[in-house]
Amino acid sequence: MQTVYKALKWAQNKIQASISVGAAPCVCPQHKTTRIGSDLYVYSQYKIDAEFLLSAVLNVKRTNLPLIRQEKLTPTQLKQFKKYIARRVKREPVSYILGSCEFMGLDFKVNQSVLIPRPETELLVEEVLKIASKFNKKSVLDLCCGSGAIAVSLSKIGAFKDIVASDINKDALKIAKENSLKNQSENIEFIESDMFEDLRGKSFDIIVSNPPYISKEEFENLKPELHFEPHIALFADDGGFFFYKKIAQEARKYLNTDGYLLIELNSNLSCKIKEIFEKNGFKDIEILKDYAGLDRILKCR
Numbered sequence: 001m002q003t004v005y006k007a008l009k010w011a012q013n014k015i016q017a018s019i020s021v022g023a024a025p026c027v028c029p030q031h032k033t034t035r036i037g038s039d040l041y042v043y044s045q046y047k048i049d050a051e052f053l054l055s056a057v058l059n060v061k062r063t064n065l066p067l068i069r070q071e072k073l074t075p076t077q078l079k080q081f082k083k084y085i086a087r088r089v090k091r092e093p094v095s096y097i098l099g100s101c102e103f104m105g106l107d108f109k110v111n112q113s114v115l116i117p118r119p120e121t122e123l124l125v126e127e128v129l130k131i132a133s134k135f136n137k138k139s140v141l142d143l144c145c146g147s148g149a150i151a152v153s154l155s156k157i158g159a160f161k162d163i164v165a166s167d168i169n170k171d172a173l174k175i176a177k178e179n180s181l182k183n184q185s186e187n188i189e190f191i192e193s194d195m196f197e198d199l200r201g202k203s204f205d206i207i208v209s210n211p212p213y214i215s216k217e218e219f220e221n222l223k224p225e226l227h228f229e230p231h232i233a234l235f236a237d238d239g240g241f242f243f244y245k246k247i248a249q250e251a252r253k254y255l256n257t258d259g260y261l262l263i264e265l266n267s268n269l270s271c272k273i274k275e276i277f278e279k280n281g282f283k284d285i286e287i288l289k290d291y292a293g294l295d296r297i298l299k300c301r
Ligand SMILES: C[S@@+](CC[C@H](N)C(=O)[O-])C[C@H]1O[C@@H](n2cnc3c(N)ncnc32)[C@H](O)[C@@H]1O
Pocket: 114, 115, 116, 117, 118, 121, 143, 144, 145, 146, 147, 148, 149, 150, 166, 167, 168, 169, 172, 193, 194, 195, 210, 211, 212, 213, 232, 233, 234
């Protein structure tokens, strides 16, 4: 039977090999990243992936694995771990394999009907929370809510009276509702809507959105992991601008006086997106960067 230590080593090698097929890795010592083909993989991510999967199988915290490194896996645990690694080797994201992911310190259910919430989207939530507490904003719309990560986090951490979360995808809304229950955030109204279509008559102090924004042209260079995510959550027509244009044209009708609009940016399109919002009469437009130094949030009134 394998020890925890040996199982981890085996799994790390398997994952690393699957990512480096056909290409020699080139490690950048400055940024501790490994570039393999079109992948930019954070150095030691193989290790982290294997650790997450093994800690789920053993039902222990990832940080406790070193303490049990010489313990042996039971045959059932080993079988389960091998199944997980086989899926990861096919490039399925760890969050889909485990059916959950962490966002803003909360636990969210995910499956292939929803986008896996990204760390950079936490900045969007933090910015909404800052504006809400500074200007006493009480109502918020999470447009294109997916798993409900933004709306549920705002409900748990903020002091909003009204929160509406909308999405066109019924299956995504089902997961969002489950996440709301799971995190005991009961003040969210979920609405199935094609953008603003079924939100007529409502208005909000803040509208926040992480819309689909990958253009068809960017499709070729995507990591294989992204192909597991729902295309409806990723891709936008019109060179990636479709949803930005729609929001710029229609959001004003759904914003209260002095309301704020915050949207996540495709960093490659940020300058043009800013122009689109300027042309549609938005003011005090600011672009905020993420931790990688990329344009990530557009904030305006
Ligand atoms: C990039 S995901 C964002 C999910 C979530 N807000 C997050 O940040 O993790 C975009 C979401 O937009 C939804 N969507 C796509 N087209 C839409 C439309 N026409 N109207 C409303 N929602 C749409 C997708 O179903 C998906 O859940």
